[in-house]
Amino acid sequence: MSHDHDHTDPPADIELRVKALESVLAEKGLIDTGALDELIDIYENKIGPRNGARVVAKAWTDPDYKQRLLSDATAAIKELGFSGVQGEDMVVVENTPDVHNMIVCTLCSCYPWPTLGLPPAWFKSAPYRSRVVIDPRGVLKEFGISLSDEKEVRVWDSSAELRYLVLPERPAGTDGWHEDRLVDLVTRDSMIGVGFPKSSADLHQQAGA
């Protein structure tokens, strides 16, 4: 006898359930399959952490923009054109030599779509959501990061509408860099708070060879 229900895998009929639902809704004229394909393409290929990286790089090079970003993130991000669903109410939290910020949604998967795209699977998973609020330093170690004991760690739990974005510290050795070049240093993980931006050396290594 084989196992009829292996609960660690998606149920075998899930594909069929999705097709059935889509087909019933399409028959009733309640959804437009072509429009759905377009939506998928936008969220899979067009919106991603590159948007957030632009926000961060601008804040690193333009002190007035950074002020606006920290006082009214929603409006400041909108200036760059990255607003919309799941980015209606934004707060940007700034990393400093004394403070490291991390974001989570312990209740579900709230994430700033317009600036970071759709969240990675681990962000939505029970291990990250359960543990980051009680053991942030332990979680950071899993991402290969060890913070000094003196550094304060702040974990921001997204609520129903509010979405957070971390403004990481600008890497050393990038004085005088143009905004466009700085964008390449900003990683998705650095804007969630489970990573740091790349260093200028990382970038040379990538470009080198």
Add this chain to the structure above:
Amino acid sequence: MNGIHDLGGMHGHGPINPPPVEPVFKHDWERRIFALFIGAFGGGHYNVDEFRHAIERMDPAHYLLGSYYEHWLHAIETLLLEKGVVTREELDRTMATLKGGH
């Protein structure tokens, strides 16, 4: 509501194991569920709070064992059935037809 979704501070969920790279969607059906969520939301059939609540009402064991987009499918089905937008019978009949077609 402090249901099973309220995971903050809970012990025993194991390591995170973040992969270095991963696709936005792992399976094609995840893509379709994501789009269906926005499509039905855009059609005004539920709001985000109702959607979340439909996930929060899931059976706790099902919630913990189910994958992320499975939660979404469960919520979309639940809400559309409760609101009478689709019926169980329509879904079952269509599933049977699709199955027969293979």
